[in-house]
Amino acid sequence: MADETLDASGLNCPLPILKTKKALSKMDAGQVLEVISTDAGSVKDIEAFCNQTGNKLISNAEDGGKYLFTIEKV
Amino acid sequence: MANNNKMTIIATKGTYDWGYPPFILASTAVAMDKEVTIFFTFYGLNLLLKDPEKLKVTPVGNPAMPMKMPFGPKWLKNIDFGPKIPNVLWNLPFAESLVTWMMKKTIENCGVAKLTDLRSMCQEFDVKFIACQMTVDLFGYSKDDFIDGIEFGGAATYFDEASSGDHHLYM
Numbered sequence: 510m511a512d513e514t515l516d517a518s519g520l521n522c523p524l525p526i527l528k529t530k531k532a533l534s535k536m537d538a539g540q541v542l543e544v545i546s547t548d549a550g551s552v553k554d555i556e557a558f559c560n561q562t563g564n565k566l567i568s569n570a571e572d573g574g575k576y577l578f579t580i581e582k583v
Numbered sequence: 584m585a586n587n588n589k590m591t592i593i594a595t596k597g598t599y600d601w602g603y604p605p606f607i608l609a610s611t612a613v614a615m616d617k618e619v620t621i622f623f624t625f626y627g628l629n630l631l632l633k634d635p636e637k638l639k640v641t642p643v644g645n646p647a648m649p650m651k652m653p654f655g656p657k658w659l660k661n662i663d664f665g666p667k668i669p670n671v672l673w674n675l676p677f678a679e680s681l682v683t684w685m686m687k688k689t690i691e692n693c694g695v696a697k698l699t700d701l702r703s704m705c706q707e708f709d710v711k712f713i714a715c716q717m718t719v720d721l722f723g724y725s726k727d728d729f730i731d732g733i734e735f736g737g738a739a740t741y742f743d744e745a746s747s748g749d750h751h752l753y754m
Contacts, residue, residue, distance in 0.1 A: 521694040523611040527704055530614035548694075561615040 589748025597629030
């Protein structure tokens, strides 16, 4: 279960990443953020963001045009 | 000191559309924990003016820009008017305002941020903005024309910024 949820639906590059960064910066290490996006580019971008920042991408799923990510803050 | 996590951008273009690449890449890089500096020179100085929403998109000399209606039925929105309209018409006084309005409407429809918002986010995330002092003087700007929180310097300042890091982009 996620500690926080960020709904970035309708937003396009680079807003889902910028909002994810902002949301994570308000959270504590070990907490989990759920991100909802409709930007198809965010599938690779969230993965790349996590690769670079060290945050852990726990899951990554698509559900009817919505992309759902869960990220654990390091 | 070497800092491989640093990135610099030289922003040289000052139309509304070309304001996007430096602010998109800078804000994303800084969100991914890079340290980012943008050096604004020549027409790129426009991007530091107090209200970048006043900047225009020009259809003149912009042959690859798709020109699609931001509203209306799908068949209409799919038509690219760019190649269909004679170039001479793009020189008429209203053309630039019309194209700017169409571009901004399309940006809004696609959920892309306003230029001002991306710039604010860059500042919020501590992207360093440096205005080229020589071009400030050359174009007759004063420091009051620009937003707060920027630095002024020349080519040497840029090279000092760019002496570390592995991403240096010219736009």
